[in-house]
Amino acid sequence: MTNFDYDLFVIGAGSGGLAASKRAASYGAKVAIAEGDLVGGTCVIRGCVPKKLMVYASQFSKLYQNAVGYGWEKAEPNFDWNKLVEVVQKEVMRLNQIHINNLEKAGVELINGMATFVDPHTIEVGDRKITADKILIAVGGKPAKPDIEGIEHSITSNEMFHLSTFPKRFAVWGGGYIGVEFASIMNGLGAEVTEIIRRDYILHGFDQDIAQNIQEGMTKHGIQFKTQTTLEKIEKTDEGLNLIFAGEEHEPVTVDALLCATGRKPNLSGLNLENAGVEVLLGAIAVSPDSCTNQSHIYAVGDCTDRMNLTPVAIAEGRAFADTVFGHLPRHINHTGIPTAVFSQPEASTVGLTEEEARDKVGENLTIYRAKFRPMFYSLTDADEKVMIKLIVDKTTDRILGVHIVGKDAAEIVQGLAIAVNMGATKKDFDATIGIHPSTAEEVVTLR
Structure with a gap:
């Protein structure tokens, strides 16, 4: 029988990887997890958690106004963007440390660095080569940018939490839930916001009544929509970013910052999946319902499989994998009937x-x-x-x-x-x- 360094090696310490590693360790498996960034994944570092904190922050402007109707004296609040960025990052770092501590308590070894495949059972992290009986890929996703002139001047959701100055004129390119949420956040914080979408309505794929009613509400809040168009070019000028739209219907708009929220894709670059013979289909790791790849000992969960890209789903998939493989309790996740929310306003x-x-x-x-x-x-x-x-x-x-x-x-x-x-x-x-x-x-x- 082959001797491996670990029973399970997890690539990626995000929601799915953390859940799977701790559950597998609870069954007695010897587990290691590799992460080249902060521990916690997109949700904790640059997704759900910091975004929801910013959602809360953006709602106070309306609460001040609504309080007047209940007898409170009108206030003239002053918002400090740099203070918000500071406290949000402080909370991110606190959660990062909690996840590190929880791995230690669970008996999971954390290895700092980017992991790549050498062969189907061997992973390289820095100058260290590691073998494992089972391998779980849980590397998540990343923002994708269209290839247009000047796209380098735009930012993605990754950079939204680190802007050094508050953009008073802000544009969002994309009508998915990420773009809609950040448009609402920046509007609530006091920016003049423009959202650019290809269709008549935001949130393609959601129920039409959801899309229409959110867009109607956002419009009432002062957000400007550029519909049935897309960006053709971005010009950087002394006055800001000049956004040139496709066609002649919409005049150019000048903004201080442009969020490109046109989609995400699995974060597979640098994994060298070909060395392990792992099949990739339409840019995502191909898996069976129990999260197994075409290699019987290699599994994948979360956004890198592009099934349903939600944090609770990745966690559930990770635990189901561990229960099946190490707990001998076979089960898989049903991806129907999953509730979801859009934290827009x-x-x-x-x-x-x-x-x-x-x-x-x-x-x-x-x-x-x-x-x-x-x-x-x-x-x-x-x-x-x-x-x-x-x-x-x-x-x-x-x-x-x-x-x-x-x-x-x-x-x-x-x-x-x-x-x-x-x-x-x-x-x-x-x-x-x-x-x-x-x-x-x-x-x-x-x-x-």
Whole structure:
């Protein structure tokens, strides 16, 4: 029998890699994990966590305004961008250290450096060659930039948390959730924001009511949309970045910073996957439902497989891998019925099928329940804010196929509803549930 240095070697200390390594170690496996950056992955370092902190920061400007309606004296707040950047990075470093400590407690060896394949069972990190019986690739994804003139003057979401000065004129290229969230953040912090999208509406792939209601809310907040266009060229001038649009419909716009949020791709460069014979399909590591590659001892989880690029999914995939391979409890993750949120302003969250997907699945045999109203929080303010709630129901079975909410606290509401949807709840089940009054969530069980 071949003697290996480790039972499991994990490449990448992000959400999936951390979850898998600790779970495998709990089954008695000898585990090492390699990371060439801070520990925590995209979510902790330059994604969900610092972004959500900035979302919170951006909401205070509206809270000051809304407080006046409740009897508070009008305030003239002053925002300090550099202070926000400093405290956000301090929290990132705190979480980085917590993850390092947790690896140590779990008995997982952390190896600092970028890992590359030498052969199917050998990895090289710096000048060290390491062998492993099983290998897990969990290297995540990275932003992708289109190849246009002047693209080097744009930034990606990676740099958003390190800008030395606050861009008073800010543009976002891209209508996905990353672009939408940062457009809302910068707008809330006081920037003049322009968002550039190829279609009429943001968030392609989400339910149309989600996209339309978020875009309507963002427009009310002062965000300017350049629709049905794309960038042709970026010119750096003394006045800022001059953005030239394709076609003649839109005049050029000058901004202080441009966020390129046109997509992400698996972060596979430098891994030398060919040395291990690992198959790559359409730029992502090809895996079976149990996260195994075409090499029976090499697995991959998270964004590098480009299945469903969400932190909780990567964590679940990592744990399922460890349970299957080291815990001898075979299981894999079902990638349907996963709830998700867009932390835009207004916020949105969703679980289940979009209306379009539902019609493709069951035809016109649907009942759509929809409500749009002003939430109670804004009743004493002059804010023009709305909540949209939508249920998609299969007429034949009465099952709830999809829940979509736009508005305050949408993510907190949908998280609980996701349990019901995935258990096969019906509209009758919702109708039989007593609502919490007064709340936005009660509308979900009172729709008629």
